[in-house]
Amino acid sequence: MEAIYLAIPLAPLFGAIAAGLFGKKIGRAGAHWVTILGVAVAFLLSVYVAYDVMGNGNTYNGTVYTWAMIADIRFEVGFMLDNLSTMMLLVVTFVSLMVHIYTVGYMAEDPGYQRFFSYISLFTFSMLMLVMSNNFLQLFFGWEAVGLVSYLLIGFWFKKETAIFANMKAFLVNRVGDFGFLLGIAAILMYCGTLDYVQTFSNMNGISGGGMPIISDIEWHVPTVIAILLFIGAMGKSAQVPLHVWLPDSMEGPTPISALIHAATMVTAGIFMVARMSPIFELSETALNFILIIGATTAFFMGLIGIVQNDIKRVVAYSTLSQLGYMTVALGASAYSAGVFHLMTHAFFKALLFLAAGSVIMAMHHEQDIRKMGGLKKYMPITYWTSLIGSLALIGFPGFSGFFSKDLIIEAVHESHLWASGYAYTLVLLGVFVTAFYSFRMFFLVFHGKERFDSHGHDDDGHGHDAHHGHGGKPHESPWVVTVPLMMLAIPSVLAGYLLDPMVVGDFFNKAIFVNDAAHNVERSFGTVLLHTGIEEISAGYHGVVGFILHGLMAPPFWLAMSGLGLAWYIYLKDDALARWAYDKFRWLHTLLDQKYYVDDFNQRVFAKGSIGIGNALWSVGERLMIDGFIVNGTAKAVGWFSGLARQVQTGYLYHYAFSMVAGILLMLTWFLFF
Numbered sequence: 202m203e204a205i206y207l208a209i210p211l212a213p214l215f216g217a218i219a220a221g222l223f224g225k226k227i228g229r230a231g232a233h234w235v236t237i238l239g240v241a242v243a244f245l246l247s248v249y250v251a252y253d254v255m256g257n258g259n260t261y262n263g264t265v266y267t268w269a270m271i272a273d274i275r276f277e278v279g280f281m282l283d284n285l286s287t288m289m290l291l292v293v294t295f296v297s298l299m300v301h302i303y304t305v306g307y308m309a310e311d312p313g314y315q316r317f318f319s320y321i322s323l324f325t326f327s328m329l330m331l332v333m334s335n336n337f338l339q340l341f342f343g344w345e346a347v348g349l350v351s352y353l354l355i356g357f358w359f360k361k362e363t364a365i366f367a368n369m370k371a372f373l374v375n376r377v378g379d380f381g382f383l384l385g386i387a388a389i390l391m392y393c394g395t396l397d398y399v400q401t402f403s404n405m406n407g408i409s410g411g412g413m414p415i416i417s418d419i420e421w422h423v424p425t426v427i428a429i430l431l432f433i434g435a436m437g438k439s440a441q442v443p444l445h446v447w448l449p450d451s452m453e454g455p456t457p458i459s460a461l462i463h464a465a466t467m468v469t470a471g472i473f474m475v476a477r478m479s480p481i482f483e484l485s486e487t488a489l490n491f492i493l494i495i496g497a498t499t500a501f502f503m504g505l506i507g508i509v510q511n512d513i514k515r516v517v518a519y520s521t522l523s524q525l526g527y528m529t530v531a532l533g534a535s536a537y538s539a540g541v542f543h544l545m546t547h548a549f550f551k552a553l554l555f556l557a558a559g560s561v562i563m564a565m566h567h568e569q570d571i572r573k574m575g576g577l578k579k580y581m582p583i584t585y586w587t588s589l590i591g592s593l594a595l596i597g598f599p600g601f602s603g604f605f606s607k608d609l610i611i612e613a614v615h616e617s618h619l620w621a622s623g624y625a626y627t628l629v630l631l632g633v634f635v636t637a638f639y640s641f642r643m644f645f646l647v648f649h650g651k652e653r654f655d656s657h658g659h660d661d662d663g664h665g666h667d668a669h670h671g672h673g674g675k676p677h678e679s680p681w682v683v684t685v686p687l688m689m690l691a692i693p694s695v696l697a698g699y700l701l702d703p704m705v706v707g708d709f710f711n712k713a714i715f716v717n718d719a720a721h722n723v724e725r726s727f728g729t730v731l732l733h734t735g736i737e738e739i740s741a742g743y744h745g746v747v748g749f750i751l752h753g754l755m756a757p758p759f760w761l762a763m764s765g766l767g768l769a770w771y772i773y774l775k776d777d778a779l780a781r782w783a784y785d786k787f788r789w790l791h792t793l794l795d796q797k798y799y800v801d802d803f804n805q806r807v808f809a810k811g812s813i814g815i816g817n818a819l820w821s822v823g824e825r826l827m828i829d830g831f832i833v834n835g836t837a838k839a840v841g842w843f844s845g846l847a848r849q850v851q852t853g854y855l856y857h858y859a860f861s862m863v864a865g866i867l868l869m870l871t872w873f874l875f876f
Contacts, residue, residue, distance in 0.1 A: 378437015500526025
């Protein structure tokens with residue numbers, strides 16, 4: 202089986218190398234075939250491994266090879282295959298395979314065709330190495346590798362200035378999170394003496410009550426420091442406030458990478474990591490409350506920005522930010538299984554929405570403003586119905602996958618007894634209304650209402666749309682390499698939620714995820730309360746999928762979602778007078794949301810320009826004044842002055858030299874006599 206485990210990440214790597222280094226020789230068709238075949242092999246092998254692990258219970262935790270050994274610390278490459286990692290394997294390889302197929306149609310006319318396939322295949326390899334790791338060294342390798350390939354993909358159109366700005370922004374913001382992540386790994390190595398997951402979790406129990414001196418003599422709880430540092434890494438990778446600013450701008454890259462990286466895989470790496478590190482996070486109530494606050498803030502306030510976005514991809518991007526917030530909230534409530542379950546369902550329907558958005562962009566000849574669309578339902582029936590499925594799953598409509606996972610998270614937060622759970626519950630509940638409103642605002646503006654596009658318009662180089670819009674200059678359905686992935690992703694967007702029973706209320710993750718109930722009993726005025734039993738309490742009242750759906754129909758999230766959907770229908774299909782009134786009365790709020798709470802402006806003025814200012818100050822004071830002026834030029838001037846002084850002594854007159862010799866002898870005698 203070890204050969205199969207190795208083949209899963211190496212198959213996409215082989216495709217990436219072949220397309221990247223030999224792209225000109227194998228041609229465009231060769232590039233897409235070799236990479237699609239590599240990812241297909243990885244997917245099929247992942248299915249086999251999932252059957253072996255989930256079906257037969259044959260988990261694996263072993264070392265592939267030892268890279269280095271310093272004292273008693275081993276730096277290894279190894280794999281951990283359990284229910285958590287195999288679930289991630291299936292999600293990553295399936296979504297990646299659909300994106301690879303979709304890319305054949307979407308990037309058909311792009312001159313960087315082979316390079317793009319090489320990048321997305323290399324990204325798949327990096328993500329697989331991350332999720333299969335059994336130690337922090339390999340985890341960090343995969344963590345940084347997906348960040349690097351993301352940088353390459355966001356800036357894929359390197360002649361586009363906004364794309365170059367976006368990929369540098371993503372790279373720098375992720376470095377902030379990764380610095381905290383690296384410090385967390387260093388603390389683990391310092392206190393646990395190992396990088397292996399299992400040994401770390403075992404050793405953490407021994408230091409759970411220990412302190413770490415950080416500021417003067419103040420002792421910080423070691424598990425709390427480690428957990429928060431690790432979560433800072435997750436905040437960067439999974440785009441949580443305030444490290445969220447890179448993800449919306451990353452939409453400057455081609456649409457396929459939006460589906461692969463910024464919906465299904467890379468941004469969920471932080472969620473996966475926290476779930477994998479659950480034995481560490483369970484030792485710190487402070488860290489869990491911090492996670493709850495960050496996640497809830499992201500879920501609600503990023504969703505609000507989605508309401509005022511007009512770029513079709515940016516609407517979906519802010520939706521991704523909001524849904525990542527929901528997953529993070531689940532982690533903070535110790536409902537790790539619910540968070541990972543939403544990770545899985547979200548991967549399918551969000552990848553579907555991104556790819557559907559790409560299909561619309563193709564039909565509209567790369568127009569992305571939803572205000573210039575409308576009435577596309579009759580031209581693009583497959584894209585329409587798959588988009589509807591994705592939108593219903595996103596808002597949590599009963600029976601669709603998002604309904605099960607999102608309701609579980611909201612219920613788990615409601616059952617939590619952590620002090621931040623009240624704040625989190627309020628925001629995630631309000632976020633349901635916001636999600637439904639902006640999702641169907643986009644859906645109605647794109648597919649319904651009157652046609653607002655110019656069927657005989659011209660692009661920047663003066664060529665008409667007719668060749669792209671089909672007969673009569675009208676939009677038309679995308680080719681099968683685009684629509685087949687949409688239909689394939691639509692299936693799990695509906696059905697994946699029905700895995701609720703084994704994955705969350707069952708014992709599917711029991712050996713992979715740890716929830717420490719017994720250690721966190723606290724005495725309250727009304728008795729002993731278990732802080733981390735949200736999922737247990739939900740499971741106790743679970744009476745099957747049908748009962749869960751019926752209960753959901755009477756719960757607040759359903760009615761909030763329907764209210765948001767209904768309001769979007771009324772405003773954007775019936776009468777927009779309410780929207781105009783709200784805009785006039787609350788223009789300040791619209792401006793605040795349109796400016797994204799001025800966070801980007803703050804970062805640009807304080808951090809970006811501040812860094813440039815510090816650099817200029819160091820250059821002018823440090824380099825020009827101190828180094829050039831004082832050390833370099835100052836030394837030259839001192840030598841010149843001393844040389845000029847020495848020249849005055851060398852007169853050529855014998856009596857001057859005799860006088861100097863006598864004066865020197867007198868000074869020497871004086872020194873010897875008195876000192």
